[in-house]
Amino acid sequence: MPPETTRKESKSNSLCFCSSRQLNSCRRHWRESAGLIANGATGVLARRAPGPPPRAKIRDYNGFSSYAVMGSMLSPTRIMLVAGTSFLLLGTYLCHAQQANDAPQAAAEAVSTHIGKGYDALKLDRYDEAITEFRAALAMDPSLVLRARFPLAVALFEAHKNDEARQEFDEVRRAVGEHPNVTYYLGRLDLESLNYASAIKNLNKAVLKPPFPDTAYYLGYAYFKQGDLPNAEKWLKEAARLTPRDSRIPYQLGFIYRKQGHEDKAKQSMALAQQLKQKESEESQIKTECGEKLQQGPREAARAICDRLYDPDNPEKLTSLGMLYGQHGDLEAALKPLRRAAELSPQAPQMQYNLALTYFQLNQFENARKPLEPAVKRWPDVFQLNALYGAVLMKLGDLQPAYETLRHARELNPEDQPTAEMLYATTMDLAHKDELSQQYSESLRYLEEAAKLKPQDPEPHRRMAQIYSLTGHPAEAKSEQEMAEQLAKNSG
Secondary structure, three states, rough: OOOOOOOOOOOOOOOOOOOOOOHHOOOOOOOOOOOOOOOOOOOOOOOOOOOOOEEEEEEOOOEEEHHHEEEEOHEEEEEHHOOHHHHOOOOOOHHHHOOOOOOOOOHEEEHHHHHHHHHHHOOOHHHHHHHHHHHHHHHOOOHHHHHHHHHHHHHHHHHOHHHHHHHHHHHHHHHEEEEEEHHHHHOOOOOOOOOOHHHHHHHHHHHHOOOOOOHHHHHHHHHHOOOOOOHHHHHHHHHHHHHHOHHHHHHHHHHHHHHOHHHHHHHHHHHEEEEEEHHHHHHHHHHHHHHHHHHHOOOOHHHHHHHOOOOOOOOHHHHHHHHHHOOOOHHHHHHHHHHHHHHOOOOOHHHHHHHHHHHHHHOOOHHHHHHHHHHHHHHOOHHHHHHHHHHHHHHHHHHHHHHHHHHHHHHHOOOOOHHHHHHHHHHHHHHHHHHHHHHHHHHHHHHHHHHHOOOOOOOHHHHHHHHHOOOOOOOHHHHHHHHHHHHHHHHE
């Protein structure tokens, strides 16, 4: 694999992409998360000759880890794109076909639970756990090519189980064809196995619609290892155009120029790589100073320093700046960079989520809805998007869509207590609304569901007793009233 640099490891702060047990804490606590922003700007330029080193596992200060192979890992952005495979890969056609099966509701919910847990594990680099969950989903429904088999293949790739990963990617390719997201990973596997001719073939297919910014870089590297220096130079220059601040690209170009006998160009390219590395170091220092000023106050003085990090054309840096503001409670200042990042990256769910969560924290719920609504449609299996969207709809008083969204979020992660609490409250509100409009059967249905969500709460049973009494069902009313009294006694 490409040897020229170690992947840049993010030290920037980000809005937390809530895992289970974190939805409420996300509203008040900002932390670095492996599931939100693309790699940050700090990095180390390795000085070693070309050769395929083993992957290096990098663990950052917050306990999250990423696997790096000379500049590429399953980046946080990539994790989120994997989480939205069913829409990102091929649009809605195949996904709708998969969701339209006749499996019993309980089985369908179990499948969604395994998928949701798989994505959460993938986000936290718990690859073996992700593999187990996605395989469990596929055992129940083998047709889930996009929702489960593709992320399973990615998890296997990140767990270094290359033979198994290739087998799963080949299965996906047989089902969906030569899609760039699939051929990208097959090309990466080819590089791992030193099959450069096959890597070139696969990455040339992927680069037609690059799924990740480093696609051109890996294609250039494959050509370099194959000895095709003109094409290596071509694609590394394209990589530099796409990610001009990536110091590993001019470093690699320096090797090419040296092999071509262009020593002056090689020195210039190596010097540029060093300059970019130095700039990354300087930006890291500004981030440190920014954080210190935000901690100490006043905010205006801090913003004067922090805004030096504002890059209107770099969504990752904008996100990093927004997270830095957010970590220190300056939500108003966070809006500008996060809004711009979302504009630059409309296809990146983590950018839309960060912006929506900031609006949510500022109680601007209608503004929070705007980026979330399309994101949830495009990435329906991401628990955190559904949980936040449900919370926003709940705050807006849109009870029915809030109920449906929170119900799906709970299917994805039934262990998340904040989601269960929100779903319970919304279900009780819908029951009350139907009771007022004398839709008693619907009200009872909601109350029965609420009782299952909170089996120790007497309130659903009290209200069911009232409805049964109003509708002339004294036996049922008595039974529910006795249940309510018993639960109240137990809780007292």
